[in-house]
Amino acid sequence: MSARMPSSFAARRFAGLAALAAGVPVFGGCRGALAPAAESSDRIAILFWIMAGAAAAIWIAVLLLAAYARYRRRPPRRRVAMALIVIGGAVVPVLGTAALLVGSLPMLPWLHAPHEGLQIRIEAERWWWRVHYRHDGRIIESANELRLPAGEPVTLLLGSRDVIHSLWIPELAGKLDMIPGRQTRLLLRPARSGRFDGLCAEYCGSAHAHMRFTTVVMPRPRFDTWLARQATPRAPASSDDDGARAFLSRGCGGCHRVRGSAADGRIGPDLTHLASRSTLAAGTLPMTRRDLERWIARPQHYKPGALMPAYDMLEPAERRAIAAWLLEDA
Numbered sequence: 120m121s122a123r124m125p126s127s128f129a130a131r132r133f134a135g136l137a138a139l140a141a142g143v144p145v146f147g148g149c150r151g152a153l154a155p156a157a158e159s160s161d162r163i164a165i166l167f168w169i170m171a172g173a174a175a176a177i178w179i180a181v182l183l184l185a186a187y188a189r190y191r192r193r194p195p196r197r198r199v200a201m202a203l204i205v206i207g208g209a210v211v212p213v214l215g216t217a218a219l220l221v222g223s224l225p226m227l228p229w230l231h232a233p234h235e236g237l238q239i240r241i242e243a244e245r246w247w248w249r250v251h252y253r254h255d256g257r258i259i260e261s262a263n264e265l266r267l268p269a270g271e272p273v274t275l276l277l278g279s280r281d282v283i284h285s286l287w288i289p290e291l292a293g294k295l296d297m298i299p300g301r302q303t304r305l306l307l308r309p310a311r312s313g314r315f316d317g318l319c320a321e322y323c324g325s326a327h328a329h330m331r332f333t334t335v336v337m338p339r340p341r342f343d344t345w346l347a348r349q350a351t352p353r354a355p356a357s358s359d360d361d362g363a364r365a366f367l368s369r370g371c372g373g374c375h376r377v378r379g380s381a382a383d384g385r386i387g388p389d390l391t392h393l394a395s396r397s398t399l400a401a402g403t404l405p406m407t408r409r410d411l412e413r414w415i416a417r418p419q420h421y422k423p424g425a426l427m428p429a430y431d432m433l434e435p436a437e438r439r440a441i442a443a444w445l446l447e448d449a
């Protein structure tokens with residue numbers, strides 16, 4: 120009994136590893152990419168299925184050939200063997216890959232043609248996303264959430280302020296690098312409304328895994344209403360608002376901007392209408408008052424490496440007042 124244990128254990132482990140190897144790419148990373156919700160990701164998904172189909176056909180053919188070689192009694196004649204090698208080893212791969220190349224090339228012009236329509240600029244920073252919309256000739260800044268109108272072509276102008284990042288919204292488009300000093304363009308046309316997860320797909324340092332964002336695709340009229348609201352400054356705080364006062368006196372305003380207040384920092388995310396976003400710190404915490412208080416006290420505890428100083432020396436009541444003030448304006 121005990122002598123057999125290791126082999127069955129090894130077999131089980133092997134089965135587990137094999138299941139992992141087969142399952143992870145299909146059900147993990149690609150789940151979003153294979154449920155496309157935009158024209159560009161549609162094409163990528165189709166290409167994936169064609170490639171996967173071709174690979175499966177080749178795999179089965181090779182297995183059949185291997186089985187045939189194993190069980191046939193006499194060795195094949197030289198000329199037959201030679202023909203097999205030339206056809207199977209050269210002609211079929213060359214024709215197959217050429218066909219796949221010819222089939223995929225027509226997708227490139229669509230992905231790279233200039234689109235008119237909405238342009239949104241996204242700057243990646245360690246480890247969050249600065250988002251710029253245009254509204255009435257002005258730039259409206261937001262962060263960590265992207266909103267798009269459904270059914271319209273959009274150009275995302277991508278850049279980075281520090282290291283190379285990569286923007287990936289699996290359900291909407293392929294990934295694209297964000298390179299310091301350069302602008303890359305990602306074209307997409309979301310087909311339907313919904314929420315789609317996005318993430319940084321290029322290792323960029325300690326908080327890379329916490330560099331996520333949400334894309335909200337909504338009907339055009341609702342998008343317009345949302346953008347017009349984002350463009351407004353927040354209502355001025357009355358002079359006796361503890362939260363507003365603490366936000367300024369504790370130096371938050373040196374890094375953060377809240378339009379409509381004296382806070383005009385540009386180092387961290389713009390916090391105007393913070394409550395309209397669904398998460399805090401690029402997908403790290405949900406947007407609730409409790410979580411905001413926790414974030415202010417110990418950012419590195421929730422997001423190791425985050426480039427915001429901890430404010431655990433403040434009285435809890437002061438953090439609560441700041442959080443309440445930030446969230447009262449959606």
Ligand code: HEC
Pocket residue numbers: 245246247262263326366369370371372373374375386387388390393398399400401411415422425426427428430441
């Ligand atoms: C030295 C600059 C700096 C100071 C000072 C600072 N922050 Fe930050 N803050 C940042 C940076 C950088 C981030 C982005 C962190 C990340 O997500 O990786 C951030 C993120 C945030 C977020 C999350 C924003 C979002 O879009 O999800 C909130 C809220 C916030 N800070 C509030 C505050 C408050 C309140 C104070 C004062 C008590 C403060 N910050 C002081 C730099 C600063």
Ligand SMILES: [Cu+2]
Pocket residue numbers: 243283284285319320321322323327330
């Ligand atoms: Cu990154």
